[in-house]
Structures are given as structure tokens and as C-alpha cells.
Amino acid sequence: MKSTWLRALLFLGLVLVPAGSHAQNVVTEWNANASATIVANGGKASTASGVWFAYMVNAIHHRFRPFYYESSAPGGASDEAAAIAAAHRILVTYFPAQQAALDARFSASSANITAAPAAKAAGITVGEAAAEALIAARANDGLEASVVYTPGSGPGVWQPTPPKFLPALTPWLGQMRPFTMTRASQFLPEGPTSLESQEWIDDYNEVRSLGDLHSIVRTPEQSEIGLFWTEHTGRQYARAFGYLAANYKLDVVDSARMMAMLWTGYADSVIGCFNAKYTYNFWRPVTAIRAGGGNADLSADPDWTPLGVTPNHPEYPAAHGCVTGTVSSLIRRYFGTRKVHIVVDSLAFADGVHTHTFDDTKDLFDEVLWARIYAGFHYRHSLDDGGELGKQISRQLFGKYFRPVNDERDERTNRRLTRQRDE
Numbered sequence: 001m002k003s004t005w006l007r008a009l010l011f012l013g014l015v016l017v018p019a020g021s022h023a024q025n026v027v028t029e030w031n032a033n034a035s036a037t038i039v040a041n042g043g044k045a046s047t048a049s050g051v052w053f054a055y056m057v058n059a060i061h062h063r064f065r066p067f068y069y070e071s072s073a074p075g076g077a078s079d080e081a082a083a084i085a086a087a088h089r090i091l092v093t094y095f096p097a098q099q100a101a102l103d104a105r106f107s108a109s110s111a112n113i114t115a116a117p118a119a120k121a122a123g124i125t126v127g128e129a130a131a132e133a134l135i136a137a138r139a140n141d142g143l144e145a146s147v148v149y150t151p152g153s154g155p156g157v158w159q160p161t162p163p164k165f166l167p168a169l170t171p172w173l174g175q176m177r178p179f180t181m182t183r184a185s186q187f188l189p190e191g192p193t194s195l196e197s198q199e200w201i202d203d204y205n206e207v208r209s210l211g212d213l214h215s216i217v218r219t220p221e222q223s224e225i226g227l228f229w230t231e232h233t234g235r236q237y238a239r240a241f242g243y244l245a246a247n248y249k250l251d252v253v254d255s256a257r258m259m260a261m262l263w264t265g266y267a268d269s270v271i272g273c274f275n276a277k278y279t280y281n282f283w284r285p286v287t288a289i290r291a292g293g294g295n296a297d298l299s300a301d302p303d304w305t306p307l308g309v310t311p312n313h314p315e316y317p318a319a320h321g322c323v324t325g326t327v328s329s330l331i332r333r334y335f336g337t338r339k340v341h342i343v344v345d346s347l348a349f350a351d352g353v354h355t356h357t358f359d360d361t362k363d364l365f366d367e368v369l370w371a372r373i374y375a376g377f378h379y380r381h382s383l384d385d386g387g388e389l390g391k392q393i394s395r396q397l398f399g400k401y402f403r404p405v406n407d408e409r410d411e412r413t414n415r416r417l418t419r420q421r422d423e
Contacts, residue, residue, distance in 0.1 A: 026109070027245060027255040027259060028242040030083070030109070031238055031241065031242055031259065032238075033091070034091060037091050037095050037098045037101070040101060076122065077119055077122035077125075078113055078115035078120045078123030079123060079252065080113050080252070081120045081121075081122075081123025081124050081127065082124065082127035083252070084106060084124075085106075085126075085127030085131070086127035086130045086131040087127075087131075088102055088105070088106040089128050089131035090134070093131070141176055142172060142175050142177055144172060145172040145175060146172070147171045147172040147175060148171075149168045149171035149278065151168065152281060155195060156192070156195055156294055157283055158283050158284065158287070158314040158315065159283065159287050161284050161286050161287060161310040161312065162305075162310075168278075168312060169313045170313070173271060173274040173275075174273075174274035174275030174276070174279075175275070176271050179268050179271075180264060180265075180393070180396060180397045181268050181272060181396070184271050184272060185275050185279070186272065187393060188272075188279065189276055189316075189317055189389055190385070191279075191280050192280055192316045192381065192382065193381050195293065195295050199381060200295065200379075201293075201297055203379035203380050204288060204289070204293045204295075204298055205298075206380060207289075207376060207380075208301070211285060211306050211374060211375060211377070212306070212307070213305040213306060213307050214305075215307070222370070222374045225367060225374055226307050226372075226373075226374030226375035226376075227307065227349065228348060228371065229346070229368055229375070230308045230309075230346075230375060233319075233320060233323055233324075236344055236346060237344075239344075239345060240344045241262055243342075243343040244331070244342060244343075245258065247341055248335075257334075257402055258334055261330050261334060261401070262327060262330055262334075264401070264402075265326040265327065265330050265393055265394055266326060268397070269322040269325070270319060270323060272393060273317055273323070273386060273390075274319070276389070277313055277314040277316065278314060280314065282314055282315045282316035282382070283314075283315060284310050284314075285306060285310075285376055285377065285378070285379065286376065289301050289304040290303075290304055306376025306377060307374060307375050308376060311377065315377075315379070316379075316382045316385070317383075317385045318369075318377075318378040318386040319386065320369075320372050321369055321372070321378075321384070321385070321386025321389075322386040322387070322390045323390060324364065324365050324369075325365065325387035325388065325390020325394070326390035326391070328361040328365040329361070329390065329395070330397070330398060333394065333398045334398075338360050338362055340360075340361055341358070342361070343355065343356075344357075344358070369383040369384075369387065
């Protein structure tokens with residue numbers, strides 16, 4: 001089920017609660033456990049990825065205002081036990097076939113908790129209550145709703161793309177109830193460029209040249225960048241967020257808050273993005289270039305093939321632009337600076353894992369946008385508009401949600417996180 005990634009990414013973002021000295025291990029461990037559960041369940045990654053992880057790290061309390069659920073944990077309850085119990089309950093609820101493996105992971109995690117038995121038991125009760133509250137809060141939110149989508153035809157209109165000509169992916173996603181947006185269309189962009197415009201001609205020629213499988217102008221480095229980002233972004237960012245928490249030595253409160261912001265933003269970015277995709281239904285480069293671009297000043301290439309395999313959903317706006325616009329902006333806002341060390345790896349290569357590092361959030365954003373042109377998937381206008389949609393989500397989310405009870409303390413936290421990374 002392709003929607004399993006959507007649920008898992010979102011839930012991981014909403015229920016991990018603050019813990020003590022081992023918090024980093026708790027948050028990143030269950031971030032990884034959810035990924036393993038989804039893969040073991042046979043669910044293929046899809047662009048509907050953000051929703052699950054966000055569900056799993058949002059019940060933040062004490063230092064930060066809660067999103068869905070404010071616990072009334074008894075004094076002395078183990079927050080680590082609460083975090084583990086919440087993650088376990090959500091994953092078991094939505095992946096019942098994986099209960100045996102999840103139970104084993106729960107037992108292993110619980111064994112590492114040093115709290116007294118009574119504190120551990122109280123924490124488990126709190127965590128399970130948080131999970132149940134979040135599951136109830138997201139009931140009937142449109143996840144996997146039945147939506148009939150019939151592709152159109154003609155210039156500018158999305159059609160299934162080669163080589164497999166798969167049907168449109170997750171048309172229901174853009175109709176989901178969002179998390180921080182007022183509605184899925186709150187930040188709806190203005191739409192694709194006119195096929196009669198010079199901008200369209202320029203964008204068409206750019207992706208035709210740089211995104212061609214047999215391009216003579218794309219460098220080997222650019223080809224590697226294009227392919228690097230063809231792994232599912234949910235998987236890539238799940239690992240990257242874990243590396244980020246570890247590199248900056250975040251405690252459980254800071255880890256949970258960061259994960260909550262990033263995964264909730266990720267979820268809303270794909271919801272808003274897919275709302276726009278199925279509003280405008282714009283054609284992919286492989287369709288446009290083989291047909292001549294719908295403009296008399298452009299020429300067709302019936303054999304044109306992109307570097308990568310085109311995703312099976314409408315082109316505008318670019319989902320990688322939406323997601324990375326949100327993610328890069330939230331990382332900058334969370335740490336209070338663009339100068340953040342970010343490590344991303346990719347499993348898209350036969351020769352092993354490739355790793356890219358960035359020391360500026362803008363460098364991450366820029367590379368991802370270029371990558372989708374190199375891969376032959378998107379036009380520049382779509383990437384720019386997707387990035388802006390993501391940044392708008394970030395601005396609103398950071399300004400209204402997951403705020404500290406004491407804003408001055410939050411500023412001190414930002415300075416401490418930067419100092420820890422540099423030590």
C-alpha cells in the first residue's frame with residue numbers, strides 16, 4: 001500500500017514526548033523503527049510520505065505548547081517509556097501484521113530504560129493515551145479517501161508517462177485535512193506558465209537539454225545529483241533528520257520538537273502540493289517534449305527520454321520543491337541560522353550509498369531544485385513555485401505551532417544547539 005508511507009511519516013511526527021538523557025536514542029530509534037515497519041509491510045514509498053511521521057512526534061508538552069494532546073503525566077513518570085509506548089501503539093494500530101516485530105522492538109527499547117518500574121509503567125500509560133488521542137484527532141481526515149481521477153488529453157494536460165504508464169498517484173492526498181494550514185488550498189500557487197510564453201519556451205528547452213537521458217551538456221556530477229534525489233524523499237529525510245539530531249546532540253525535548261516541526265511541515269507540504277497538482281494537471285517534460293511543447297516555436301523529439309523514471313502524478317508544482325522548501329526553511333528557523341550542517345544519503349545507486357553534505361540550508365534547497373531538472377522531471381517555474389509554497393507553510397507553522405512556553409528560553413536553546421555542533 002503506497003499510502004503506508006504517508007501515515008507512517010505523519011504519525012512519527014506527532015507523538016514522541018520529551019524524555020531524559022537518552023532522548024536522542026528514543027526519538028531516532030523509533031523514527032528508524034517506523035521506516036523498517038513500513039518496508040517490512042510491503043508498502044512502497046510514495047509522495048504521500050509526510051503524514052505518518054508527523055503523527056508520531058507531536059504530543060510535545062512541558063517546554064513546548066502541545067499540538068493535539070496535553071498529557072497530565074503523574075510526577076516521576078518516565079518520558080522515555082511514554083515516547084516508546086506512543087510510537088509502538090500507533091504503528092501496531094496501523095500495521096497490525098507487523099505486531100510481533102514491533103512488540104520485540106518495544107521490549108528491547110523498554111529494557112534500556114533505567115527508570116523505576118512504577119515510573120516506567122506510568123510512562124507507558126501516558127504514551128498510549130497520547131497515541132489514542134492523536135489517532136482520534138485524525139479520524140476521517142481524508143487519508144486514502146476514494147477519489148476518481150480521469151486523465152485528460154491535449155497540450156499542457158497530464159497523461160500517464162512511460163515506461164509503465166502508471167495511473168495517477170494518490171489523487172486523494174490534496175483533499176486531506178491539513179495540519180497547520182487552514183485548508184489544503186491555502187497557499188495554492190498561480191499555476192503553470194502559458195504555453196505561448198517565453199518562460200515556457202526557456203523552461204522547455206532547459207529540461208530538454210539537461211534532463212535528457214543522453215544529454216551531451218549535463219556533467220557527470222550533475223547526473224549524479226539528478227539520480228541522488230530519485231530515492232523517495234521520505235526515506236532520505238527520515239535518515240537526514242536522524243543524523244541532524246545526532247550531529248547536534250539534541251536531547252529528547254529538542255529532538256521531538258524538531259522532528260514534530262519537520263514532519264508536520266513535510267506532511268502539509270505534500271498535501272498543499274498535491275492539491276495544486278490535481279488542480280492544474282500539468283504535463284510532464286517527457287509528454288511535452290515528445291509532443292512538441294504545444295508551441296509553434298518549439299520542436300518535438302518523439303524519442304526523448306528523461307534521465308530518471310518520471311513519477312506518476314502531475315508536474316506542477318514540483319513536490320521536491322514543496323517539501324524541500326518547507327524542510328530547509330524550518331531547519332533554518334529551528335536553529336536560528338542558515339549555517340547548519342546537514343547530511344543526506346541516497347540508496348538510489350547500484351554501487352552503494354552516496355552521501356551529500358551541506359553547510360547551508362540554501363545549498364540543500366538549490367541542489368534539490370537543480371536535481372529535478374537534471375533528472376528530466378520538472379520545469380524551473382514549477383520548482384520555484386513549489387519552493388515558495390513550502391516556504392509559506394514553514395513561515396506559518398513556525399510562527400504558530402510548537403512554540404516554547406518561554407520564547408527567551410527558545411533563543412537560548414538555538415545558541416546552545418549551534419555551540420554543541422561546533423564543540
